[in-house]
Amino acid sequence: MKLSAPIPVLKRKARLLARTKTIPLHQALDEVAASEGIAGWSLLAAKAAAVRxxxxxxxxxxxxxxxxxxxxxxxxxxxxxxxxxxxxxxxxxxxxxxxxxxxxxxxxxxxxxxxxxxxxxxxxxxxxxxxxxxxxxxxxxxxxxxxxxxxxxxxxxxxxxxxxxxxxxxxxxxxxxxxxxxxxxxxxxxxxxxxxxxxxxxxxxxxxxxxxxxxxxxxxxxxxxxxxxxxxxxxx
Structure with missing residues (x-):
């Protein structure tokens, strides 16, 4: 699995997105995961953990x-x-x-x-x-x-x-x-x-x-x- 950036960078991107769009952090995390071509943040995190x-x-x-x-x-x-x-x-x-x-x-x-x-x-x-x-x-x-x-x-x-x-x-x-x-x-x-x-x-x-x-x-x-x-x- 190739991500556009390391997990910590993607998390910062999600926090910024949550503030900018005034949405819950979990929703912003899912949107960031979607931009990486993955259905949700929990799935992205699980896949990333599997190949640490x-x-x-x-x-x-x-x-x-x-x-x-x-x-x-x-x-x-x-x-x-x-x-x-x-x-x-x-x-x-x-x-x-x-x-x-x-x-x-x-x-x-x-x-x-x-x-x-x-x-x-x-x-x-x-x-x-x-x-x-x-x-x-x-x-x-x-x-x-x-x-x-x-x-x-x-x-x-x-x-x-x-x-x-x-x-x-x-x-x-x-x-x-x-x-x-x-x-x-x-x-x-x-x-x-x-x-x-x-x-x-x-x-x-x-x-x-x-x-x-x-x-x-x-x-x-x-x-x-x-x-x-x-x-x-x-x-x-």
Whole structure:
């Protein structure tokens, strides 16, 4: 099933439609579903859930993997990162989400956006939204993490924003070593450069990753890119 936009974008479209036309949200959701060629929103949501790209990506990951997850704003990369943590927790592993971008409330709101209940995972889920996140900070928090823990970092380009943090290359190397040594899966959410033009290139790739500071992208084992409801996963 190919949608014109990710589910969160379609939901925002429905909310705007509901306000503009002064109609109930459920009616607006059904109208958006109809514009996608699907009879109703509940059917659209069910079909989308059946082919969640996070489940496909998770099935291809193994302990020790270092993964880059990239997309332009509004394409659902943060939601997919959170979904990967949920997939790990569903299989009995821990999920740790480190974000320099969102507050705790915003992350919990995104649990609801992906249809997950934070409470059901108990101590399996760990959220860190402090402003001191760095590779060293993550390594400290993951010192006793069991093998198979899913570590999601939101996002790559903010890691060395503080002058007293090591260079981005050093931090990514440290996180790669952490993943290898402890058997963790480290997923780094990444921005895509503004020069990327979806009108001329349907899907971004490693050459479109925004790199304000030098970084060898071969430090990653796998890469996943999102654009216009499509997902591309490949080895680096």
């Amino acid at each position: 790209p996070a489940a496909r990506l998770f099935a291809r990951l193994a302990p020790g993997d270092m993964v880059l997850l990239g997309a332009r704003p509004g394409q659902g990369k943060t939601l997919m990162g959170l979904e990967l943590a949920v997939e790990a927790m569903k299989s009995g592993h821990r999920g740790s989400f480190f974000t320099l971008e969102y507050t705790e409330k915003e992350v919990l709101d995104r649990f609801r956006a992906i249809g997950a209940d934070r409470a059901q995972f108990g101590s399996l889920f760990e959220l860190d939204s402090s402003d001191i996140i760095s590779a060293a900070h993550i390594a400290g928090r993951m010192a006793s993490a069991p093998r198979g823990t899913m570590v999601v970092v939101d996002y790559l380009q903010l890691l060395d924003q503080k002058r007293d943090n090591p260079k981005l290359m050093e931090q990514v190397r440290a996180l790669r070593a952490l993943a290898r040594d402890k058997g963790l899966i480290v997923v780094m959410i990444s921005q895509i450069d503004r020069s990327y033009d979806p009108a001329t290139k349907t899907m971004p790739d490693l050459g479109d990753v925004r790199l304000p500071n030098p970084l060898d992208l071969k430090l990653f084992d796998k890469a996943c890119f999102l654009a216009n409801g499509e997902v591309r996963i490949h080895s680096v």
